[in-house]
Amino acid sequence: MRWWCASSRGVAWDWTWQPYIGVWALVALLAVFYWLQVRKLPIPESPTERSRRRRQAILFGGGALALWSALDWPLGPLGSGYLASVHMVQYLLLALIGPPLLLLGLPGTSYDKLRAWPRALTVLRNTTQPLVAFFIFNVAVTVTHWPSLVDPLMRSQVGSFVLDISWLLAGIIFWWPLISPVPEWPRFAPIFKMAYLGLNGIMIRPPFFILLFSKFPAYATYELAPPIPGTSALSDQQLAAGIMKLGSALIMVVAMVLVFSDWVRSSQRQEPARADRF
Amino acid sequence: MSYLRAATTSVCILAASACLSASDRETASGYRGRIFPDPRPKIDFTLKDTEGADFGFRQETDGFVTLLFFGYTHCPDVCPIHMANIGAVLNGFPFELRRQFKVVFVSTDPERDTPERMRRWLDSFGTDFIGLTGPREQVNQIQVALGLPGSVIEETEGGEYLVGHSSSVLAFTKDNVAHVGYPFGTRQDDWAHDLPKLVDERWGSR
Numbered sequence: 239m240r241w242w243c244a245s246s247r248g249v250a251w252d253w254t255w256q257p258y259i260g261v262w263a264l265v266a267l268l269a270v271f272y273w274l275q276v277r278k279l280p281i282p283e284s285p286t287e288r289s290r291r292r293r294q295a296i297l298f299g300g301g302a303l304a305l306w307s308a309l310d311w312p313l314g315p316l317g318s319g320y321l322a323s324v325h326m327v328q329y330l331l332l333a334l335i336g337p338p339l340l341l342l343g344l345p346g347t348s349y350d351k352l353r354a355w356p357r358a359l360t361v362l363r364n365t366t367q368p369l370v371a372f373f374i375f376n377v378a379v380t381v382t383h384w385p386s387l388v389d390p391l392m393r394s395q396v397g398s399f400v401l402d403i404s405w406l407l408a409g410i411i412f413w414w415p416l417i418s419p420v421p422e423w424p425r426f427a428p429i430f431k432m433a434y435l436g437l438n439g440i441m442i443r444p445p446f447f448i449l450l451f452s453k454f455p456a457y458a459t460y461e462l463a464p465p466i467p468g469t470s471a472l473s474d475q476q477l478a479a480g481i482m483k484l485g486s487a488l489i490m491v492v493a494m495v496l497v498f499s500d501w502v503r504s505s506q507r508q509e510p511a512r513a514d515r516f
Numbered sequence: 517m518s519y520l521r522a523a524t525t526s527v528c529i530l531a532a533s534a535c536l537s538a539s540d541r542e543t544a545s546g547y548r549g550r551i552f553p554d555p556r557p558k559i560d561f562t563l564k565d566t567e568g569a570d571f572g573f574r575q576e577t578d579g580f581v582t583l584l585f586f587g588y589t590h591c592p593d594v595c596p597i598h599m600a601n602i603g604a605v606l607n608g609f610p611f612e613l614r615r616q617f618k619v620v621f622v623s624t625d626p627e628r629d630t631p632e633r634m635r636r637w638l639d640s641f642g643t644d645f646i647g648l649t650g651p652r653e654q655v656n657q658i659q660v661a662l663g664l665p666g667s668v669i670e671e672t673e674g675g676e677y678l679v680g681h682s683s684s685v686l687a688f689t690k691d692n693v694a695h696v697g698y699p700f701g702t703r704q705d706d707w708a709h710d711l712p713k714l715v716d717e718r719w720g721s722r
Contacts, residue, residue: 465597
């Protein structure tokens with residue numbers, strides 16, 4: 239039994255279900271972590287608070303589900319051993335969809351607990367500065383898609399685990415300044431949030447060029463994997479490039495719309511207050 | 517400052533890995549395939565092609581760069597990967613270059629590889645790929661004569677079987693000798709690098 243998905247090892251793909259214990263352990267850890275965060279919270283009295291709590295649970299659950307679906311069968315083994323396009327879907331789920339949902343789902347009190355670890359707080363404060371976070375995320379995405387690094391890593395379960403967790407951590411760092419869950423760390427105004435997202439949406443990283451324009455398959459992992467009927471290594475790679483660019487751009491657009499609508503709502507809330515003052 | 521250092525280090529690692537990936541597979545011979553210390557002369561054998569006609573290997577492939585591979589169409593990994601990679605590269609060559617190659621696939625599984633099945637399978641990689649079948653004993657003798665191990669049947673669950681066979685493609689140049697072999701793991705980039713060189717190769721003058 240394998241604990242984490244890695245390259246195909248020459249085994250032809252079939253639709254036989256396989257368990258991946260490491261993935262289950264990760265999801266179970268997330269569930270336990272969430273339970274530890276909410277178990278001592280007072281029972282909400284107001285309907286608004288109740289609905290907020292419910293919303294947070296759904297968001298966190300959605301984030302955990304995104305990670306689970308990316309890492310477990312069938313996306314996990316398909317993406318780590320057979321199809322670059324599925325590998326890119328995993329990337330979207332692990333770096334761009336799961337992290338914001340997890341961050342939005344945590345209750346505010348979770349962040350208060352961070353104060354007990356000043357050193358961790360300092361690291362977090364530094365790495366989640368918007369420009370630093372942007373830089374870290376883009377370097378991490380570029381490096382973790384670089385063929386000569388990906389191929390050796392994907393050969394082992396540990397290497398594949400490192401890649402997956404790198405995406406998750408890079409995603410958390412990227413989304414942190416936008417969601418700004420710590421009230422004392424107001425990062426930047428909505429207009430700059432939209433610029434941050436927009437710039438990331440149009441950012442063209444070197445791996446995209448490699449995947450889209452190379453004459454031959456870039457990743458040995460997929461080129462030398464038992465073929466799946468109806469696919470070729472090169473067309474799968476080009477599809478991967480499309481998923482990487484368009485998927486990422488779509489997620490950024492959705493996030494920009496949410497930031498904008500939140501901005502409009504908060505402006506509307508401030509208007510009556512301002513009117514009262516005069 | 518530390519961020520600047522981190523950025524510089526990242527860029528250096530990327531550049532180094534990019535350089536490695538481009539050059540680490542080329543050997544001293546200039547080929548990415550394995551040069552045989554004892555080149556293997558083309559042998560003369562006749563098998564049936566997918567039209568049911570006799571195919572005299574030496575005679576029919578004389579004057580061409582010939583890629584010879586022993587495998588079977590039910591093969592889950594090595595055979596379709598080799599054939600797909602060779603097909604993808606050859607199909608990208610200009611016609612004048614492309615016509616100087618013949619790809620010959622000899623079945624190691626004559627029971628299941630009917631001419632129709634083999635033709636359909638080969639057409640998905642290259643419509644001009646040649647498929648040959650013959651009695652298992654004869655095919656094994658040919659493999660051994662070419663310095664390859666004979667194929668063996670490996671029973672699997674449900675009464676099915678796999679066929680163990682050599683994963684090397686032999687590349688015969690126009691002198692009718694195979695000087696280079698291509699093991700499993702040869703990538704499209706490697707084929708594209710080596711095949712045009714094989715067309716113009718004059719081994720005697722090296």
